[in-house]
Amino acid sequence: MVQLNIKDEQLVADAKALAELLGTSATEAVRRAVQEKLARERIGRDEEKLRRYNELMAIADRASKLFPPGASSDHSDLYDENGLPR
Numbered sequence: 001m002v003q004l005n006i007k008d009e010q011l012v013a014d015a016k017a018l019a020e021l022l023g024t025s026a027t028e029a030v031r032r033a034v035q036e037k038l039a040r041e042r043i044g045r046d047e048e049k050l051r052r053y054n055e056l057m058a059i060a061d062r063a064s065k066l067f068p069p070g071a072s073s074d075h076s077d078l079y080d081e082n083g084l085p086r
Contacts, residue, residue: 006012012026019029080086 006015015026015030015033018033019026022029022032024032078086
C-alpha cells in the first residue's frame with residue numbers, strides 16, 4: 001500500500017471540509033480534487049498545443065504566398081550525381 005503523508009495542517013483541514021461538503025472521506029475528496037485538476041491541466045495543455053499548431057500553420061500559409069508561382073526547393077541543377085556541388 002502506498003501512503004501519502006500530508007504535514008500541512010491547513011491542507012488537511014481543507015480536505016476534511018471538502019469531504020464534509022461532498023459527504024465523503026477526506027481521501028475520496030482529495031482523490032476527486034486531484035483527478036479534476038489533472039484533467040483540467042491535460043485539457044489546457046492539449047488546447048495550448050492546438051493553438052501553437054494553428055499559429056504555425058497560419059505562418060506557413062502566409063509564407064507560402066511570398067514565393068513566386070512555380071518556385072521549387074529542387075536544386076538538383078546545383079549538384080552532380082554524387083551530390084557534390086558543380
